[in-house]
Amino acid sequence: MTLGRRSFAAGALAGVAAAGIRTQAVAAPFSPVAPDPVMLLVDPGAPPAFMAAAAGILAASRRSVIERRAGDGPRLAESVAWLGARPGRRIVGLLNDADAVLLDQLTRDGAIRCLSSAQHCESAGASRHRITALSSNAGLARLLAVELAAAGTNFSVASEAPGTPRMTAPLPKLPDQADPGGRGWEDTLGRVLAMIAAGSWPTRAPDVPSAFHGRGENSGTKTFALRSFVFAS
């Protein structure tokens, strides 16, 4: 278990705010601020930009960060035990499928809430992202789509609400003031999940199920399959 602090990435919050996300706000706009440290639980093979971006946001929000590389079952179990030991704790993560399935099983105990869950894959020149739409991560799907479109890549982003069937929708016209950030989807994902964990990402009604597609070019042979998540006690 290590503690690490990263310098605040200037403009990260501004970039997110300028993306022009339009969803309907609920009466209580912000989730409670997490008073405890946030654990970053990341697969050793995950893109470094994710962890760097997440750590930067958490440092800016004055949360101490526990950085942990996923390795095996006992390490995951320890992480979940840490999460459940005190209310208010958060885990932000990006794991391979096997570890993510195991983590899902370990966190199903009623006291732990899932604030965000998504699958991210790339193969055969296209990246695909499948996000479970929750009130805590409203806007994430659209923001990832904006970032991927700005990068000119071949992608799909699907948002599925747990209770309703998926609808398809064309990529909406971006607002003029949209600022895609240009830092890559991994960075965007890390920032948003960290903001969710830190309580600075506004909660809203969950995104309407939708699918975004972009046609571009992805460089060659990258292949990955990862699950992202935020769990809260």
Add this chain to the structure above:
Amino acid sequence: MAEKYIALPAGVSERDFDAAIAEFRAALGDDNVYTEADRLAAYGKIMLPVPDAEHAPSAAISPRSVEQVQRCVAICNKYRVPVWPISTGKNLGYGSAAPGNRGQVVMDLRLMNRILEVDADLCTALVEPGVTYQQLYDYIAERKLPLWLSCPAPSAIAGPLGNTVDRGVGYTPYGEHFLFSCGMEVVMPTGEVLRTGMGSLPNSNTWQVFKWGFGPYLDGIFTQSNFGIVTKLGLWLMPAPPAFKSFVIRYEDEADIVAAVETLRPLRMANIIPNAVVISHALWECGTVAKRADYFTGPGSITDAAVARMARDRNVGIWNLYAGLYGSPEQIEVNWKIIQGAVKASGRGEILTAEQLDRDPVFKYRSDLMQGKMNVKEFGLYNWRGGGGSCWFAPVSQARGVEAKKQLAMAKTILDRYGIDYVAEFIVGWRDMHHIIDVLYDRTDAAQTKAANDCFTELLREFAAEGYGVYRANTAFQEEVANLYGDVKRDVNQKIKRALDPNGIIAPGKSGIWV
């Protein structure tokens, strides 16, 4: 506006559901009743090639005792709210912890997690639904009891009650789990509590030692069914043998499956090899530790040539038969000679022992399972292709080589048509084999998800046409599987269901059984 509930049970108004939820909260406490999406997310992950929405729960409730289960059943009957009971909820690839149909309330029995009794002389145990194999393993180890468990591959986090009532299997001589169970306690849909077998007799001390009781043997109707909620299960535990010897027989060609099964069957039936043997295909062996993209990036299923290269790299056979010997060193020595002779006479296969493979992590994983030791290595299969999709297709065959060869060919032909890899093993009983195939696919890829669904449908249909049925079904396909077993069976199940659960509140649709 955000919806109050993710989903509602079919046929239940929001007003009635509000009232039911209020009564659940009064019975169980607010902390044990969940309707919020962020708490229900864990009960909605299915891994199956259908939309999550089809298996979204309306709520989850967690009773702590039989009395609380009875109170919940009363509430369900009052408002006609259906519940989907789970024990530890680790039915991965068969539906996980999600309900069989949209809107059902998940009754999560994980808080009922007492080990009620372990008898080291009679080698029995009595457990509640929330007990995990790890918990029981630790209990036995702490007390230094000379007992071994038999567990399925997800071992540590799965539970003996849930696995047994779904008729799951393990890898020890006690691997046919339902066969080695003895006595149940069941909360009936009416709220009455039934103890099966000798448990119906007050003050009985033979509940966990004699299976049959008096009259019709009822335990079976509470497995893979929705006729009641099992709240206790008796298990037979294996006495720890004085010695154990594990080994693998590696075969070089796919065609060697015939020789492997024909060599093994007489040894199994004579109890020379007493455990549920696994004959694992190279792709399963390697799939827990390798990445598909490292060996194959082309379209379609992975080629045999790529599999052969991977097997050479990882030093495994195309088929890998794992077995164990249990007993005194003298007994093991006698049986070992018989096995060596049988393999030599077959002209195929290379035997390797623990002494030769002690550091091989794949061998160790298999050897551990054959001793009932806990691990979660099989989860590595989910990284083979990635993307979170997995559903088990598990037909049964006779323990004959030609049958295994026929099913292998059928499976590969159909899987190849849809670009799905043959990731499979045979688990060999005395006269039968469970042919376990993991249909692995990427759930972020809509085309691949559809292909997996179409593939599974064709596998069911084509295998059934040849007389091969599955031993277990996931919740997305339980209706189709039930249809394959014919109208008479469906009618009989329905008559039993109507008699026992006239309001249809326990897991409607489980195994295709409805009121």
